[in-house]
Amino acid sequence: MAHLSPPSPAAAGPAKRSARPAKTPPEATGPGHTPPPGWHPRIDPAPLLPEPEPYRLLGTPAARDVDPALLRRLYEELVRGRRYNRQATALTQQGRLAVYPSSTGQEACQVAAALALRPQDWLFPSYRDTLAVVARGVDPVQALTLLRGDWHTGYDPRARHVAPLCTPLATQLPHAVGLAHAARLAGDDTVALALVGDGGTSEGDFHEALNFAAVWHAPVVFLIQNNGFAISVPLEKQTAAPSLAHKAVGYGMPGRLVDGNDAPAVHQVLSEAIERARTGGGPTLVEAVTYRIDAHTNADDATRYRDAVQVDQWRAHDPIDLLERELRDRDLIDDAELKAVAESAEALAARLREEMNADPVLDPMELFDHVYAEQTAQLREQAAQLRAELDAEEDR
Numbered sequence: 211m212a213h214l215s216p217p218s219p220a221a222a223g224p225a226k227r228s229a230r231p232a233k234t235p236p237e238a239t240g241p242g243h244t245p246p247p248g249w250h251p252r253i254d255p256a257p258l259l260p261e262p263e264p265y266r267l268l269g270t271p272a273a274r275d276v277d278p279a280l281l282r283r284l285y286e287e288l289v290r291g292r293r294y295n296r297q298a299t300a301l302t303q304q305g306r307l308a309v310y311p312s313s314t315g316q317e318a319c320q321v322a323a324a325l326a327l328r329p330q331d332w333l334f335p336s337y338r339d340t341l342a343v344v345a346r347g348v349d350p351v352q353a354l355t356l357l358r359g360d361w362h363t364g365y366d367p368r369a370r371h372v373a374p375l376c377t378p379l380a381t382q383l384p385h386a387v388g389l390a391h392a393a394r395l396a397g398d399d400t401v402a403l404a405l406v407g408d409g410g411t412s413e414g415d416f417h418e419a420l421n422f423a424a425v426w427h428a429p430v431v432f433l434i435q436n437n438g439f440a441i442s443v444p445l446e447k448q449t450a451a452p453s454l455a456h457k458a459v460g461y462g463m464p465g466r467l468v469d470g471n472d473a474p475a476v477h478q479v480l481s482e483a484i485e486r487a488r489t490g491g492g493p494t495l496v497e498a499v500t501y502r503i504d505a506h507t508n509a510d511d512a513t514r515y516r517d518a519v520q521v522d523q524w525r526a527h528d529p530i531d532l533l534e535r536e537l538r539d540r541d542l543i544d545d546a547e548l549k550a551v552a553e554s555a556e557a558l559a560a561r562l563r564e565e566m567n568a569d570p571v572l573d574p575m576e577l578f579d580h581v582y583a584e585q586t587a588q589l590r591e592q593a594a595q596l597r598a599e600l601d602a603e604e605d606r
């Protein structure tokens with residue numbers, strides 16, 4: 211499938227909207243041959259179709275229209291994000307985290323998603339989206355504690371309007387639609403942005419979320435990070451659709467296709483979709499074509515299902531390199547600024563090491579909190595048993 215290769219240079223340039231004319235039905239020949247009264251297609255599918263190739267900005271003349279301060283901000287977050295992924299993966303090897311799903315290679319999607327939102331908006335991430343959560347302002351240590359087995363989300367979802375990192379695939383999507391629909395009913399201008407992987411698009415929740423979003427005209431944007439794989443399952447076994455963005459047409463919402471390694475392009479496409487949602491235009495489905503450079507998690511061996519040539523092709527289309535080239539070629543960043551960015555990333559990694567290597571003080575009795583509003587007799591019995599065991603241990 212074309213999606214498994216980095217976008218071709220021919221795809222560069224401003225978004226080209228497909229303008230395929232709707233097919234004209236053949237002339238009816240008599241009274242018995244008129245079309246059924248109520249079942250005409252209500253919308254011409256052409257305006258809903260994605261661009262034929264992923265939209266790109268970096269390396270094109272249109273990149274000059276992007277605010278240089280935004281380019282620098284994106285760059286800093288990408289570099290910090292990659293360092294964060296590396297440090298979190300190291301913490302799994304040291305036994306400090308049970309698991310970490312790295313997003314190295316996908317940082318542009320993560321960072322652009324966070325920066326395209328306003329404070330009143332909500333982000334609905336999946337388990338791979340820690341960098342988006344951190345770029346939105348959640349404490350970098352709190353964003354990790356769930357993965358060492360602490361209870362609940364690790365951070366307060368309401369503080370930064372970031373829903374919990376969601377492990378059951380695509381279940382965050384109907385939640386996002388519900389929040390967006392509620393905001394619309396309440397008359398405020400909140401937009402929800404929900405992230406999902408290519409594999410997640412095969413879940414029933416994906417269908418239900420997109421259908422409700424379109425029917426309700428909910429202010430929600432769906433971002434698919436198509437990294438080519440659902441663990442070991444490649445995209446061609448996941449779908450026969452021409453692109454994942456094409457799925458939008460069937461629901462009656464626009465689909466957009468973007469180079470997921472081009473941070474300003476993802477930022478622009480998401481900003482347009484978010485603005486459209488905010489101003490009453492309804493939902494949009496965005497597919498970002500990208501690649502997961504690391505294994506699925508630290509528990510996976512990716513060499514068993516993909517070859518090194520493919521990984522190298524994507525390394526040559528690296529989101530940090532692409533943006534750094536733009537910044538350097540146009541003298542938008544100097545060596546001192548590059549050094550400051552690298553130092554900020556190192557300071558972030560040092561903080562993760564320091565705080566995640568300290569043993570957390572946890573009360574095992576918290577296990578029973580928040581299971582039910584009123585505890586069952588069985589839970590009360592188990593809690594008493596654990597209390598007795600803990601007391602006995604203390605006495606030893």
Ligand SMILES: Cc1ncc(C[n+]2csc(CCOP(=O)(O)OP(=O)(O)O)c2C)c(N)n1
Nearest residue numbers: 338377378379407408409410437439440441
């Ligand atoms: C409902 C559900 N089914 C199965 C799984 C197991 N699972 C975890 S990750 C994953 C692959 C998901 O792939 P994709 O949506 O492409 O996201 P990526 O990991 O590539 O970011 C699967 C099947 C799960 N977490 N939830």
Ligand SMILES: [Mg+2]
Nearest residue numbers: 407408439440
């Ligand atoms: Mg995937």
